[in-house]
Amino acid sequence: MEGYLLAVGVIALIYMLMTLGLNLHYGFTGLINFGHVGFFAVGAYTSAILAVHGVWLPLAFLAAVVLAALSAWPLGVLSLRLRIEYLAIVTLGFSEAVRLFIVNERWLTNGVQGIPGIPSLSEGLGLPMSATTATFILLVLANLAAILVIHRIVKSPFGRAIEAIRDDEEALRALGKDPGSFKIRVFMLGAAFAGLGGAFYAHYITFVTPDQFLPLLTFYIWVAMILGGAGRVSGAAVGTLALVGFLEGSRFLRDIVPGVAEVEMASLRLGVVGLALILLVIYRPGGIMGDYSS
Amino acid sequence: MSLLTLRNIRAGYGDTDIVTGLDLHVDDAEIVTIAGTNGSGKSTLVKAVMGLLARVAGEIDLDGTDLMALPAEDRIRVGMSYVPQVANVFASLTVEENLLVAEGVGDVRARMAEIHDMFPALAERRRMRAGALSGGERQQLAFARALMPGPKLMVLDEPTAALSPALVDQVFTLIEGLPKLGAAVLLVEQRARQALQISDRGYILDQGRVVLDDEAQALLADDRMAELYLGG
Amino acid sequence: AEDPFRIGALNPVTGAGGTYGPGMQKAILFAVDEINEAGGAAGRTLEVFAEDTQTTPDAAVTAVKKLIEVNKVQIVMGTWSSGITLAVMPITTEAGIPEMNTSGAPAISTEDKDDLVWRFQATNGRFGRAFAEIAEQRGFKRPATMAFNNASGVGNTEGFKDAWEAKGGEVVASVVYEPKRASYRSELQEVLAADPDVIVTGSYLPDTTIILREWYQSGHENKWIIPGWAANPKLVDALGPEVTQGVIAVESIANEKAPSYERFARMYKEATGNDASTNIYAAMTYDMAIVWALAMEAAGPGASVAEINAKIRDVANPGGKEVYSFEEGKAALKDGPIDYQGASSRLDFDEYGDVTPDFSEAVVQPDGSFKRVSVVKI
Amino acid sequence: MTFAANDISMRFGGFLALDHVSIEMGESDLVGLIGPNGAGKSTLFAVASGFETASGGRVVFKGQDVTALSPAARARLGLGRTFQVPREFTHLSVLDNLVVAAPGQLGERLVNVFLRPGDIARQRAEIVEKAEGIADFLNLARVIDQPSGKLSGGQKKLLELGRVLMLDPALILLDEPFAGVNPVLVGEISERIGELNGRGVGFLVVEHNLQALSDLVRRMYVMDRGRIIAEGTPDEVLARDAVREAYMGGVV
Amino acid sequence: MSFGYLLNLAVNGAIEGSIIALGALALTLVFGIARFPNASAGDVITVGAYAGYGGQLASGGLMAAGVVSGMVGAAAISLAFYWFVFRKLAGRSAVYPLIASIGAAFLIRAAITFFLGHDQRVYDVPLTRAVALGPVRVVPTDLYLAAGALAALAVVFALLHMTPLGRRMRAVADNPDLARASGISARRVMTAMWLIAGAVSGLAGVLLGVKTVVMPEMGWDLLLPAFAATILGTIGNPVGAVVGGLLIGVAQELSTPFVGFTYKIGVGFLVLLLVLMVRPQGLFSGAERVR
């Protein structure tokens, strides 16, 4: 059981890194980013490719984070010009473009065949423990660090400025601040978290293919963020745990609901997730922790 | 006989009461002004009258109709119309569409013509999106829109803010003439002096309560009133 | 008696594999019923714990962890797409338990360092070779390929291309298409512009349906070589015989005339109401359970998982009495080695744990039926 | 001369909202701008502050041509403005609305956030003190911790003014600061503007409240239909027929 | 590369574009009036396809019956979700109805797969060969498709801009409180809007189903390009949605000789990006004011 919980925990913690990044984008700054999985993919592939070529894992991770952040730069620049809903679709397009790039540039990514045999963290770092345990421990540390960093940032004048952007960026402009420079930095920072999550993911699953980076994952992260409460640091953590608990918990539904075939079970699970989303939004709109407007 | 009667009104947002224990009435063909400092609850009160607040308790009666039981969208049919303080036009609709939006009441064409006479600027900008109008033009449009259905009670929340002096005078003249057209007016104004001059009675609000209510002339003559609410 | 032996059925019940997963899972279940009715293996009954991979690696990974950690299963069987198998393999291997799959990617062979992974499906390369064999026999000169852009689709057509070029032939056009499109007309237009005499596809049923419809509308006359999972009776149902006649369906087969397949087909029909030919993967998962049970039987009571795993080639590869069911095999094991002839293939595992099935070449007849014209051995 | 709009024209489609408008202001000048609704006053502000790009003309501030500068860059140079329709940061408290406006905050750089927390805290203390002073003066102290989105219409107007005061600008463009503001407070704000002006802050004020405006400013421009039609002391200007005609409908 | 070849590509693109356009039309209505991107639109389209298939089957093969039952079925689902879900979220930030609509999408798909499984279904439409018009090959059924898209556009446009109902819809979208005070019942207007959006989705579903195969994921897969088209043509603008859809479809296909077939869906986004660089609010936007 511990091993399973640990595995679920690893997935939750990976999602949590992404959720923290997205929360910085949307929850605090109001940037609608529907392409989060793109940064995640950049991180995963960067680290995977470097690692299978023998690069020392810490370096591969660093490269993943940096590249994910850099890939967000053009989107940050674009976000200066685009109204909020328009940015949403552009970022969605970005994540699809990343996936298409991975699919097509086989020389680099091995295309649809994916990259197998990525060293796990315990293997790559020579840690005397199981891969899952190693990943779990490092992820806990990474998340703690991320939470500290974000907490620091949102309490700072920088944080106040990005929250002002969320409400009215023209007004901020009139006060002599460039929303653009804030947005670019926020975009890159949030993407860096997603990239870090991606690197962990690649070394945990030990295999990456383009199919793992579909927009559905972005939606899941959104759900986690809203579930916890947008614009709350604690919200990202709580929301991710709730989401993953929910997705995994439904596995055990079958033990409770007898006489349902496995296929129907899967439909049921999807339906339950859907229903829960609806009910949550109607009856607990601020998420579990309450969002920035409450 | 009162046209509009409010008894023991309590209204607010979320858990906070803004307006408490308030009584007020507007008689037929009467102009009643509500004045008070910023944040004293004037807009909250008129939103309550219009049925736009989620949390209202008390009695509101218009000409024998219990308004508490009437959804906001049906109040136009019992003769109410409203100019809010902010967001008082449909910005993405054209000027003309703004005027036509209210459910058809009476002779629309004739009213349109009247409106265009009253506000030539609007006639010129008929096909322009209301969002592109200047502040004052917007205000005119808002007023005109509320006139369209031929109301018997007009609820106006600072209809002259942002208007040029000429138009302020014009709007006050218009308001003054409304009772003759059969409409009573509940008017919220910061230009309290001018407003009271054309009003029959007035209420002064402070922190959600009526602190003074009297004949308009009496209020204008009141020294304390001048010092606290009317300014120099 | 000992506790039941715990089997993890890890199938793509939803997601891209949703067409096959449910049937694959049912096949494991009825295979296990069959085994238990025959008195179990090595004195133990078998018990199945099923999970859905949702055809995504994340879900598969937590699912396999749950199977291993919570349900304490000692073998995992039935993973479908290569991406899933490659994600699940490291976990089962670390836990020291075998993994049985129906995936085609070559990497599965090379990544299986501990000989714990068993593949019941032909590799992409073997499929390609079968395609090339058939194209050559039929005398095609100007083949073109169209592939669904995933590991299997591209794997098949590239396997074909390699094999064809090794024979000295030339592929006149190759298109890889993104799936889930409303139309593939431009893709077709490109392929048809090269004037091929046959188009070899690595595709699935929905896209094949659309492609063939649009091809028919375009009025071209070339032939098609299509994998059996896409060229099946459902395709003919969808488009009618006028469009589909002459389509060459290629799939891996077992001894279809053999009793094991007949038995399986009967049970499959009973369990799902569908024809066994609509889900070749179900036959594979059925075989997984049977082979494993036979290996258990061969290893004898009290054997460890590793010991059972080591018996798989013994019970499936040539060199013993050919048997066609668990019951038969169990009885025959008392007298000496056996060679289980599966429902999905002869089940002869090479050094990588991969099988080399035979392939059938079937052609759609004017009345819409499939008629096998040859069996290709590679 | 601190500020000049030279020969500004602005076209919306076929409509000429500004027609070769020129305005000049000296150092710590206090100037009014009046004109009928739709004359182009707010449009002139938008051009002056960089929110709209004029079809023609130049904007000069502190001797520098700022025509090509962004709104933020102009604000940093000391050119502040308010919006006719208040644009508060709705989810921020009144205090934070003011605090965020303070210029030159160390903590807006991420490096400093992590390396100089002490300096940031000290700076914040100063900023908060100043903000509280402004809130006090604008009668906003009672609601200082409320989200600004929940303020009344007039309170928002005041906050808009307070925020630009936080900037310590050299010149403030005020778009109808008195509209919707309680008359008693109008007097007080006028006083404060005068006082700030005494300390060297320039003001260009658009306002329809002529009484208050002519008491406040030394000089005013009158616009009509996108053109400057008059300029001079309030008494001079308001006495002119053309102005009375255009602006006051001929009556006073 | 001959001109005829490119022309054929353009035609292919226009046909695909018509389908995207129909999806975008439904999206832009909801986006423009209810003010949120409705992620369940795709699955409502799927419902339309299944309902249409069922209707055709039940009527013994009548396509007209399929179209009607597809539109009715989708409209009913659309209305049901308005009534039980989106109505309760009016006035909230767009993200909340968006998340709820993702939930609705899951719920619909779950119901479809629960009751109908994953097997593909195919409309019973006689197959015709393409007709050559000069160098261009056209399939008659594709002409129906294009006609359907145009008809839907005409109806939606007329409704939105030429009727009092449309005016009221836009008023509610713009300023719900003021609309109420102007005597507009948001509920009635929104009911009409969701019915129309549903019917358009239903039509899209049937046409998509006829063109492709009926599958539980078919609508969801259409969502992304339809969103792109909606944005490209400016949110809330029906003409824009259709033009956007066509533009994306044509650009995608025309790009294939240069970028290949697997990159072509990226081209749709590239077009979107380029347009947004020049016109940040889409092709058909009016000016906004800052003051």
Ligand SMILES: Nc1ncnc2c1ncn2[C@@H]1O[C@H](COP(=O)(O)OP(=O)(O)OP(=O)(O)O)[C@@H](O)[C@H]1O
């Ligand atoms: N984007 C636009 N498109 C078309 N016309 C516009 C646009 N913006 C402004 N206008 C027109 O330009 C004119 C000037 O507007 P502006 O807001 O500058 O007036 P103003 O002098 O500030 O008036 P007020 O005192 O009423 O605020 C108005 O008639 C307005 O309708």
Ligand SMILES: Nc1ncnc2c1ncn2[C@@H]1O[C@H](COP(=O)(O)OP(=O)(O)OP(=O)(O)O)[C@@H](O)[C@H]1O
């Ligand atoms: N949406 C809201 N939510 C919570 N509180 C609100 C809301 N709107 C207004 N308030 C509060 O209610 C009080 C009264 O506001 P109201 O708008 O009624 O004042 P007002 O008298 O109209 O003032 P003004 O003259 O400035 O328009 C204010 O203190 C304000 O903070």
Ligand SMILES: [Mg+2]
């Ligand atoms: Mg008010």
Ligand SMILES: [Mg+2]
């Ligand atoms: Mg103005």
